[in-house]
Amino acid sequence: xxxxxxxxxxxxLAVGLYGIVTSRHLVHQIVCLIVVQSSTYVLLLGVGYRxxxxxxxxxxxxGRTPAVDPVVQALALTDVVVEAAVTALLLAFAVQAHxxxxxxxxxxxxxxxx
Amino acid sequence: xxPALRRWIFLAGAAGLVAFYxxxxxxxxxxxxxxxxxxxxxxxxxVGQTNATGVVSAVNFEYRGIDTVGEEFILxxxxxxxxxxxxxxxxxxxxxALDEAREAPPTSDAVRYVALILTGPIVVFGWWLAxxxxxxxxxxxxxxxxxxxxxxxxxxAGQFLAFQRISPTDLTEAVEAVxxxxxxxxxxxxxxxxxxxxTNFLPLGSTPGGxxxxxxxxxxxxxxxxxxxxxxxxxxxxxVEQTLLVREGTK
Numbered sequence: 001x002x003x004x005x006x007x008x009x010x011x012x013l014a015v016g017l018y019g020i021v022t023s024r025h026l027v028h029q030i031v032c033l034i035v036v037q038s039s040t041y042v043l044l045l046g047v048g049y050r051x052x053x054x055x056x057x058x059x060x061x062x063g064r065t066p067a068v069d070p071v072v073q074a075l076a077l078t079d080v081v082v083e084a085a086v087t088a089l090l091l092a093f094a095v096q097a098h099x100x101x102x103x104x105x106x107x108x109x110x111x112x113x114x
Numbered sequence: 115x116x117p118a119l120r121r122w123i124f125l126a127g128a129a130g131l132v133a134f135y136x137x138x139x140x141x142x143x144x145x146x147x148x149x150x151x152x153x154x155x156x157x158x159x160x161v162g163q164t165n166a167t168g169v170v171s172a173v174n175f176e177y178r179g180i181d182t183v184g185e186e187f188i189l190x191x192x193x194x195x196x197x198x199x200x201x202x203x204x205x206x207x208x209x210x211a212l213d214e215a216r217e218a219p220p221t222s223d224a225v226r227y228v229a230l231i232l233t234g235p236i237v238v239f240g241w242w243l244a245x246x247x248x249x250x251x252x253x254x255x256x257x258x259x260x261x262x263x264x265x266x267x268x269x270x271a272g273q274f275l276a277f278q279r280i281s282p283t284d285l286t287e288a289v290e291a292v293x294x295x296x297x298x299x300x301x302x303x304x305x306x307x308x309x310x311x312x313t314n315f316l317p318l319g320s321t322p323g324g325x326x327x328x329x330x331x332x333x334x335x336x337x338x339x340x341x342x343x344x345x346x347x348x349x350x351x352x353x354v355e356q357t358l359l360v361r362e363g364t365k
Contacts, residue, residue, distance in 0.1 A: 002145045010135055014128060021124040022117070048153060051146035056153075056169035058161050059249055059323045067169070069153025070160075074173040078185050081255055081342075085192030088349045092199040095356050099206075107117070 005046040012039035026094040026104040030087060037083045041076050048072035164248075165318040166328035171247035175334040179312040182334075183297060186341055190294045193345040200352045206359045221271065229271035236264045244339030248328035254335040258342025265347050274354060281347045290348060293341025300330050300337070 012035060019032030048069030054061060056070035098104050143149050156177065157169055166172040174182050244257025269277035301312040309315055312330070319327030326332070 003139060005145045006139055006142065010132065014132075017128065017131075018124070021120060046145055047142070048148055049146055050148040053148075055251065056157055057167055057251055058157075058169065059167040063158070063161050067153075067157045069148055069150075070156055070169040070173050071153050073170045074178065077170070077174060077253075077255060078181070081185055081189055084259075084346075085189050088353075089192050089195050089199070091353065092196045095353070096199055 009043045030090045044072040044076045165322045166248040167323040175331045193348045226271045229267040247335035254338025257339040261343035262346035290344035296337035
C-alpha cells in the first residue's frame with residue numbers, strides 16, 4: 001500500500017500543531033493554524049486520487065477518460081474559503097489584542113488576563 | 115503553565131493523535147486506489163446533465179449548491195465580523211489621510227510601475243476566471259480573490275487614499291450584498307418556478323463547454339466572484355485602515 005502522501009499529511013499537521021503550542025507571537029500562531037489546515041488539503045486530494053487519472057475537466061478529452069474524484073476537490077475549495085475567513089477574523093482579533101494589551105506574545109497575554 | 119509543561123502536555127496529546135491517525139490509516143484505501151463510487155458517477159453524468167465541462171464547478175454550484183450558499187455566507191459573515199472587531203474605539207481617532215501621505219516613506223518607482231502594469235491584466239484574468247467556471251479549472255471563488263489583488267496592487271502603487279477612492283466602504287458593502295444575495299436569489303428563482311431550491315432552471319446551451327452554457331452554474335459563479343472580490347476588498351481595507359488609527363495620548 002502506498003501511503004507516503006498520508007504520512008505527509010500527518011507531518012504537516014504535527015508541524016503546525018507544534019508551532020501553535022510553542023508560538024511566541026499571535027501572527028505566527030495564526031500562520032501555524034494555516035499550516036495545520038493545509039494538511040487537510042493534502043488529505044482530501046490524496047483520498048480522491050487515482051493513479052494515472054486526469055483532472056475532472058472534460059473540455060478537450062473524451063467523457064469516459066478516468067478522472068480523479070471531483071467531490072473532494074470541491075471540498076478542498078470550501079476548505080480554502082473557510083480558512084481565508086478564519087484567518088481574516090483572527091488577524092483582526094490580533095490587531096485589537098495588540099492595541100489593548102500592547103503585546104502579541106500569547107504567554108504574556110495569558111498572564112495579563114490572570 | 116510553564117512552556118516546558120505545555121510542551122509535555124502537547125507531546126502526550128500528539129502521541130495519542132499519531133496512534134489514532136495510524137489506526138485510521140490502516141482502513142484507508144492506498145494512495146492512488148480511489149474506490150469511488152461518487153466521484154466516478156458524477157464524472158460520468160455531470161457533463162451530460164449540466165453541459166459544464168468543469169465537473170468541480172458543477173459539483174460546487176449544482177450538485178452541492180446549497181452547501182456553497184452556506185460557504186459563501188461564511189465569508190460574508192467573516193467580512194462583517196472583521197468590520198465589527200476593527201470598529202473604531204472611543205479612544206481612537208483617524209489620522210488625517212494627508213498626514214499619512216506625508217509621513218509614509220515614498221513608494222519606489224519599481225513597485226509603482228510593476229503594480230500599474232499588472233493591474234489591468236489581473237482584472238482581466240480575474241474576470242476570465244470568474245466567468246469560466248463551467249469550462250475550466252476556475253470559478254467565482256478563484257476569480258474573486260484574483261480581482262481583489264488588483265485593488266491591493268493599487269494600494270501598493272499609490273497611497274491609501276487611492277485605494278479608498280476606488281473602493282468606498284459603502285459601495286463595496288452594497289456590491290458584496292448584491293453578490294451574496296444574487297446567489298441566494300438564483301435559488302429562490304427556481305422555487306418560484308415550482309422547482310426545488312437551486313435547481314438549474316436556465317437553458318443549458320447547445321454545446322458542453324461553451325461560455326454561455328450550463329445555465330445557473332455560470333450565473334452563480336458570476337455572483338460568487340462579485341461577492342468574494344467585495345468581501346476581500348472590505349477585509350483588506352479594514353486591516354489597512356488600522357495603520358491610520360492613532361490612540362489618544364500616543365501621538
